Amino acid sequence: MREQLNMKQTTYIILLSMIFTSCLVTKKYTRPELELSEAYRDVTLKDSTSLAEMPWNEFFTDPTLKDLINEALENNFDLLMAYQRVLAAEALFKQGKAEYMPTLSANLGVAENKMSNQSWMQGLSFEEYSLKGSLTWEPDIWGRITANKNAAKATLFQVQEDTKAIQTALVANLASAYFQLIKADAQIDLMHKTIANRKESFEVMMELKKSGRVNEAGVMQTKAQLHATEALLVDFNRMQKLLENTINLILGREYADIKRSQLNDINTAKSVETGVPALLLANRPDVRAAEFRLMQAFEQTNVARTSFYPNISISASGGLQAMDPSLWFNKDALLYNAAANLTQPIFNKRRNRTALEVAKAQQEQAFIDFKKSITGASTQVSDALINYQAATEKYKVKSDELEALNKAVTYSEDLLTSGFATYLEVLIAQNSELNAEINIIDIKVSKLTSMISIYEALGGGWRN
Numbered sequence: 001m002r003e004q005l006n007m008k009q010t011t012y013i014i015l016l017s018m019i020f021t022s023c024l025v026t027k028k029y030t031r032p033e034l035e036l037s038e039a040y041r042d043v044t045l046k047d048s049t050s051l052a053e054m055p056w057n058e059f060f061t062d063p064t065l066k067d068l069i070n071e072a073l074e075n076n077f078d079l080l081m082a083y084q085r086v087l088a089a090e091a092l093f094k095q096g097k098a099e100y101m102p103t104l105s106a107n108l109g110v111a112e113n114k115m116s117n118q119s120w121m122q123g124l125s126f127e128e129y130s131l132k133g134s135l136t137w138e139p140d141i142w143g144r145i146t147a148n149k150n151a152a153k154a155t156l157f158q159v160q161e162d163t164k165a166i167q168t169a170l171v172a173n174l175a176s177a178y179f180q181l182i183k184a185d186a187q188i189d190l191m192h193k194t195i196a197n198r199k200e201s202f203e204v205m206m207e208l209k210k211s212g213r214v215n216e217a218g219v220m221q222t223k224a225q226l227h228a229t230e231a232l233l234v235d236f237n238r239m240q241k242l243l244e245n246t247i248n249l250i251l252g253r254e255y256a257d258i259k260r261s262q263l264n265d266i267n268t269a270k271s272v273e274t275g276v277p278a279l280l281l282a283n284r285p286d287v288r289a290a291e292f293r294l295m296q297a298f299e300q301t302n303v304a305r306t307s308f309y310p311n312i313s314i315s316a317s318g319g320l321q322a323m324d325p326s327l328w329f330n331k332d333a334l335l336y337n338a339a340a341n342l343t344q345p346i347f348n349k350r351r352n353r354t355a356l357e358v359a360k361a362q363q364e365q366a367f368i369d370f371k372k373s374i375t376g377a378s379t380q381v382s383d384a385l386i387n388y389q390a391a392t393e394k395y396k397v398k399s400d401e402l403e404a405l406n407k408a409v410t411y412s413e414d415l416l417t418s419g420f421a422t423y424l425e426v427l428i429a430q431n432s433e434l435n436a437e438i439n440i441i442d443i444k445v446s447k448l449t450s451m452i453s454i455y456e457a458l459g460g461g462w463r464n
Contacts, residue, residue, distance in 0.1 A: 025309060026143035026302035029150075029295050032367060034374060052283035052458035056171050059455055061267050064259050065178050068251065072174050075252035079170060082163040089156040096152035099145045102137035107319075131328065132319030132335075139314070144306035151299035158292035164285035168461035174250050176449045177243055178260060183445040184240040186263040190437055191233040198226040201430070205423065208416070218423035225427055229434070263441065266448065283459030290366075290373040297359070297366040304356040310344040377457065384453035391447040398440050405433040 051059065057066055073079065109132070114125040140146055205222045208214045244258050282288075318336035320328040327333050345352055412429045415421030455461065 025305050026147050027298075029298045031291070032294075032370070034371065051455050052460040053463070054455075054460060055463040056461050057464065059460060060175060062261050062265075064261050065175060067259070068178060068247070069171055069174055072170055072251050073167065076170055076250060077252050078166055079163070080252075082159075082166045085159050086156075086163055089152075089159040093149075093152040093156045096145075096149035099138075099148065100140065102135050104135050105133070107132045107134070126323055128321065128323055129325045129328070130319060130321040132317060132321070134315065134317035136313060136315040139312060141312055142306040142309045144303055147299045147302035147306065151296050151303065154292045154296035154299060158289045158296060161285040161289035161292060164462035165289060168285060168456055168459060170250065171461035172452050172456035174247065175452050177247050177250065178258075179266070179445050179448045179452075181240065181243040181247065181258060182260055182263050182266065183441055184236055184243060185260070186441045187236045187438060188233065188240060190434075190441065191229060191236060194229050194434055195226065195233065198222070198229050198430075201426075202226055204417075213416075213419060214423050221423060221427055225430065263444065284373075284377050285459060285462055287370075287373045287377050287459075290370040294363070294366040294370045297363040301356070301359040301363050304352070304359040307345065307352040307355060310342050312340070312342050314340045377459075380457040381454065384450055384457045388447065388450035388454060391443055391450050395440070395443045395447060398436060398443055402433070402436040402440055405429065405436050409433050 056069060060066055060069070107130070109128075109130045111128045111130075112125070113128065115122070138145070202219070202222045205214055205219045209216065209219050245255065247258050248255050316336070316338045318334070320333045321335050322328055322330065322333040409426075409429045412421050412426045416423060416426050
């Protein structure tokens with residue numbers, strides 16, 4: 001009779017807990033309202049097409065660069081570590097989903113007992129064999145398990161977006177370093193050609209000195225100009241080697257020769273259709289990761305709220321116990337136990353309230369970080385657009401400047417030979433021409449890298 005009463009009480013508690021399940025104390029996440037401008041500073045965008053929606057293997061047209069990116073995606077150390085973080089987050093999310101299920105365990109035991117000779121059993125000894133199973137279940141009364149599961153899910157999504165952000169930065173950094181290496185190659189080629197011309201100029205000045213048209217100072221100035229160009233070659237060679245090391249590190253390998261194209265073979269024509277800033281919420285992995293961090297913090301606040309409410313757990317165990325395993329199948333060997341526990345926190349040194357206050361503060365930090373990521377993303381797009389427009393305008397101006405300087409060098413050299421110009425005028429014209437040629441190479445690559453910056457700032461690079 002007593003056993004029947006206990007079973008009825010346990011059943012009543014279980015049914016009561018089911019009713020409480022509809023009385024969740026947690027809240028549902030909603031995206032916060034954010035005001036987003038329709039323009040990137042002075043650049044108003046009329047269409048919603050975004051470079052970020054273009055896969056990287058379509059955005060980049062150089063086949064050699066594509067091969068390098070593919071290699072980096074397979075071997076880059078940072079990306080490989082990010083993949084492992086995703087696997088860890090997936091495991092934690094699976095664990096969160098499994099918390100709804102009861103815990104089931106089995107135990108097989110053998111015990112040998114010998115009583116004291118001074119006890120009432122006077123040294124009695126016996127063996128005991130048992131086969132037991134136990135089940136424990138915690139109903140999600142207040143939504144704590146659901147909140148923990150949602151937090152793990154948000155963490156998984158955040159880690160996945162972080163991985164995409166790493167890939168975006170990886171593609172952009174590798175492409176930028178690749179174009180910088182091509183620029184160094186072009187500058188080295190320019191230096192070799194210039195040094196050859198400087199040597200010819202030095203020979204000409206030596207002949208002019210013999211004929212009395214220039215003096216020793218003019219010869220030494222020309223020689224100094226030659227050595228200055230040779231020094232520039234040393235700098236560009238150093239830069240070339242450093243860039244090769246950088247690219248090999250990005251590729252996750254020891255030093256090897258880097259295959260690359262020539263600057264004149266690179267296509268710089270690309271339509272800049274960036275889309276409106278609101279698309280950053282959908283395209284930028286780091287912005288999406290920041291929102292998932294906010295969601296995770298929000299769910300942790302839900303978990304902290306549930307700690308103020310009673311914790312209910314239901315357990316049951318049963319099995320077979322006898323002094324001989326052959327007696328297990330006797331009905332008298334059956335044992336069982338069922339229990340329901342309710343624990344209400346009353347005073348625990350303010351731990352629950354502290355946990356809730358900390359969770360709320362961390363949630364507010366995550367919200368601020370989310371707003372900061374959106375603002376920073378919009379600023380990066382604006383900066384990239386400004387740099388791209390400046391490089392485009394400057395390239396045209398510098399091209400006109402170089403054309404004029406080429407003519408100036410030709411005229412001054414002809415006039416020097418005819419005796420109507422000084423060696424100083426020739427040196428000035430030649431130095432100005434060299435600086436303009438270096439600048440042209442630099443600006444051409446700046447235009448390329450600014451396009452990459454726009455692509456990265458809009459969240460491009462993680463779509464294959």
